[in-house]
Amino acid sequence: MAGMIGFTDNYQDRSNRDGFQFEFFCERCGNGYTSSFKRSVTGFGGKLLRMGGDLVGGEWGQKMSSIGYDSALFSDGVRGPAWDKAMREAVEEISPNFHQCHRCGQWVCGPVCWNGERGVCADCAPKLDQEIAGMQAEAQRHQLRESIARVDWTNNVQHQHEVTARCPSCSNETGGGKYCQHCGTPLAAAQEAARFCGQCGTKLNPSAMFCTGCGTTT
Template sequence: MNGRSVWPVFGFTDNYQDRSTREGYQFEFFCERCGNGHSSSFKHSVTGFGGKLLRMGGDLVGGEWGRKASELGYDSMWMRDGNRGPAWDKALQNAVEEVRPHFSQCHRCGEWVCGQICWNGERGVCVNCAPKLDQEIAGIQARAQVEQLNDKIRQVDWTQGTTYGQPAVGRCPSCANDTGGGKYCQHCGTPLAAASEANRFCGQCGTKVTPGGMFCTGCGTSTA
């Protein structure tokens, strides 16, 4: 389960998940910036282990004593799950101390961050407050390369061979494939100028224009 600690001793990070089971305690703590997690080592609980032995012994012995031992074992399990008191608190405190070396608190913004990614050791603060210069330089260089590539690519004429002075035909009327945007279909070679002419419509009234016609037959608007 997710937890947010209320004890001052656990203040180094309140962003954790309880990974404990019936057999013992384990917690995973997360960086407040990138979310990377570090888990504490698994610690067996006395109640969990003892309760398991009691249940096992009761099952093996049988009889009245065995029944009582099993009941005690299940009672310890109930106490382990339902009464998260001093034992659980102590386990969480020990886990915090174990995982603490993986985190540092930024005294500028107050966040606890992981030392592997989000801590700038040279500056003594997190990378949000003082980014690592080598990473920033790499990012700026990459963005500059993209901008320069955009400028160089725009200087090249990419319209050669493309017919853009007349209505374009997206799908060939002969083979039904994409035409490629040229004067002839890239798949079957059908001339597309005639197809464009055959599918012209008046921009004024929407009437289909007669192939070769100079004026719309519906409203008289010039179609030249």
């Protein structure tokens, strides 16, 4: 039908009092195009009415309002023949930049999201050259990770920390000798008495090389 306007589910109305303008978006990537700004004759007429009313103290504006030319008729929210005409022109201007995928129904932009070789959008039939490039890049990243993991990068990294010996009696640093430097506790005897298997907890003899409870090397 002549009065119907297609291609209208992916747009935003940017019209104002001065004229009409519309933004149309790709339903896949979100990018899009803005139509040319079309100045509104009625919006300009509304401005003249307000200017005329101000210039003559409102009398001229009141007279024009009384015969049906109230500037409220030109408010933004009212859709009428002027809006329809501007919308139809915007659709005619912008629609060549879009394609509708007959498989999924999306309106998509031609340069990025349309697969012209397959006649559908890039979601339904990805562009093979782009897919191959993406796979190659992912394979390179994977191979680089494996290659880097095979190299020992810890040669110059100090990751071992000296353990500070503490006296079991006073908890101060022992000083590294046979007796605590702070309280004189015999450290060798304390160490021997405190030997237990780290695996099962069995008490160990001072000279034991294996745990008698589980066989773990001490």
